[in-house]
Amino acid sequence: MSIREALADIKALIAEENFHGAYRELGKIASPDHEFPIQQRMARLMRAIPPEALGLRSMRIALLAGCTLDHFAEVLGFWAALKGLALDIWMAPFDTIEQTILDHESGLYAFKPDVTWIFSTHRDVLISVPPGADAQMVGKVVDAAVDGTANLWRAIRKGCDCQILHNTADVPVIDVFGNFEVNVGWSIRSLLRSYNLGLAARRPSGVMLFDLDHVAALYGKRRWVDQRYWYHSKHAFAFGATGLVAQQSAAVLSAMAGLARKCLVADLDNTLWGGVIGDDGIEGIRLGSGADGEAFCGIQAYLKALKERGVILSVSSKNDESNAKAPFLCHPDMRLSLDDISVFRANWNNKADNIREIAELLNIGLDSLVFLDDNPVERELVRTYLPMVAVPELPEDPVDYVAALVKEAYFETTSFGDEDRQRATYYRDNARRQDFASSFTNTTDYLKSLEMVADVGNLDPLRLPRVAQLIGKSNQFHLTGTRYSEAQLHAKVDETVVYGRWFGLRDRFGDNGLISAVILERRADAVLHIDTWVMSCRVLSRGMEEFIRNEIVGLARELGCTSVTGLYVPSRKNTLVAGLYARLGFSPAGEEAGTTHWRLELDTGAPGLSTTIRRRTATKDGLVATS
Template structure:
């Protein structure tokens, strides 16, 4: 997606029409300086990623009034996310230019008071909205009249603003709703001279230059993608001229470009960036038209290969067309095509995948391979609001999955396979440790998810403690390893004798082993013990959860209407012999 001119984003924004498949997100911008054009630019960028945003930009420098007034347009708009952009030069007034008119202690107190004011505004926002809150850190001034001795000043202007930024970061550590956008990192990325247009700043109070506003909007995408539950799960990689330089079938293992020096360095760095993503839970797969023996030999034996065979959940090295291979990879790792990202140096292959599998996000690769590591750094679609233990262990889990598939190929029927796995299910009430993962499952599970209700961590915390709901996490393990927390169900028990199943889902990673039946049977058993007369199941169809359409009917529920199923006087059946269930 080529970057447009600032004016082109503004002109294009009003012409956008929502497509049926697009996710909706409501975005609010609050600022103490002019940000004209940011909302329009952001709307176009989100649209290009399949997200339709509705924007509210507060009037100029009215951020405090908007937050303090419970009847303000901000709260009427009811945003999903709020971006707060504050300019320290304007906020700190004389302190920004004349800090040394104050004593050392007065400077310290001034910054603490600024933090208290910001903290109070954030607390009020939290009381009145469930929106994610993103506030920028403050730029440390690049100029000081004290010159080279500025950094020696205790509670000087630079150290004071750094202290304020540290306070904001500490506040965000304790607050699930709050995120701090690091302005210094953004500035180091694009350059201070590109951030500020002094002419526009002094004449129009436009602190951020138009070109930099486009860059900023692109950085803000990192927050919208997980909010819209559109985080990608898998990177599918070509080999030749992608993860190494050259063609393995022609150049041979000794002559491909890969290593810490000269021509091999960009590929070496590219692989390191990919390994970083793998270690935080992103699935890697290979899709290469090559002779298997030569390519796998390079992967196993080239001394500078950062990515090893065990890092790939699926390896397709053959002479099939690449679209067929991608579909096979999706089946093998059991994820939807919309969760995949494809990286290939060959523009013809990229265009083919765009045409044949539009659900897959195809990365545009630069002609200069020295830029390859930067490609990974600029991708926003792997962001999440939390990284769970399941994410960190996903690589090991897929290695275990390969062993399960090998076992499955050796047995005659599904029941024998399930028995040989020795499955154990631990069903436990949500706690502080499991809540992040339960929220993540509601946001990211699409296939076996009967209602697709999306919940944040804050939502799950409230449901688990409000007295009207039961929230359970389901941990699955077998003889090959621990799959982690892969399922959840949420019950609305507001009426004692009538329970409604608000959420019932299971990760695609453990489907096909009757685990969902064991979960439902345990839920029915719980309802029976509590004297429940009616257990209501809901099913809301989407393009991705059609496999669950008959789940309740096939497990003894009456079909009342299009979306509702009833289990009267719920009574559990015998547990599935091959699955051990523990309820905590």
């Protein structure tokens, strides 16, 4: 079927109000490589689907640029929808980046964006020195350019409580000195590269760089700019690059909204090695030597790198378990070990059922998963029965597997820290807990046997990045959907009116790390209000909900409050906590536009809820056990 025939079929699905079907089909045919007219047609079809029918998360984007972006904004909306976002885009007047930012009466601040995107290109970077300039002069000029950009970030922050996205400079191919430019610091190419590095070094919390220079390289620098359209209508990149820029930036926006994928589920035979282990045996599979063998090693090396940066790896394979695990244990060229795999499922079950079970064991949504399988039949089965799971098409040649996976930009992130390094360990330990739980006949005995200890502390600079990350990425256990950057949390939490608490959990199987945070506001009417409450789903149903509720009540009493209040703002992803407040003893206190209000009166007792978790308090000198 041609792309135009597919688009006609999708149009018919929309006319029948089969919106989910149309959305799935658009996802199947979407490619950043389509020519601009096809990108436009796909975007217009997506706009015909009501966002509320798909449960997309709204995001307000202010777009400031010194180039023409009307055509790009249209296509960006399409790619963002595929990533789970419904964009509301406000565009500043053409070529008024500084004026718009510095005028706090401008439309930017009236719009109140979630993200302000400074879509600058190399033409917006005022940076040059005379040929032959010394290193000192070069450094001063680069620093001045970076300072100017940082000042814009600060100005936005003064007038707007939003995240900021800023492009790196796309280093041009047109030069004067040719290859010699890379040898000296004063050439335009070297200056712009130094500027880009300077932005990264000076980037504060709440500011993300969009690597436009990298996207230009992906597309091909020689064809990145069509000078005809720059001179005619100030289009900064070729029309043919529109889909790629939109797809890559939509992935970043999705990560900023906490919607990036978290887990890759991989097949084994002809996916992680060549051949069928059950038929060919250890000696017969292709891994290590030869072109195919090296390609499969490359795939494994890439997956291991994903795991080391925080992506959860799991396996779903149609195999006997002993055969499936043999290469991990015995083959000298395996790059992955069993310790890299959080959940290993090798059986003869339907792969969709295995994947559903993996999601349940990990306590993450199906829309957090990516399924990698060489077999088109298995891919289509999973797409059919689990449409929320991302299933990339794989080419026939394993040499191209990594490129096909990278192209989809599933695993964008906005931060990286110790929690990310340890994530595979956390989830592997969780699987061990699940197996351990199966030996008990009642939940209470199981929870007691875990010997759980919770660490509790005030929000401090050390934990601030992780708490901001948890708030940004949590969707299922997130009662209000609020999003705060590090800078916003630092400004908000003062421990006199607004209080921040973080919680960690450890047990006999290991440390779960920092798994929950609450932001609490003391109000004038003797109320302690729960502004934000998030928790990692990997610790659900172990008593942490009750433990944290008790901590909140304890703080309320300490502050002289007579009640605790909270909101539940329903979303497509947080139905998990719809009944949380009722379960924790709160009473309904009204409803407004779908948001339910809850209240817990302390003067009627509000006794502590039963939990098997002991408490340790975090202090400057370490952790002190208190109960």
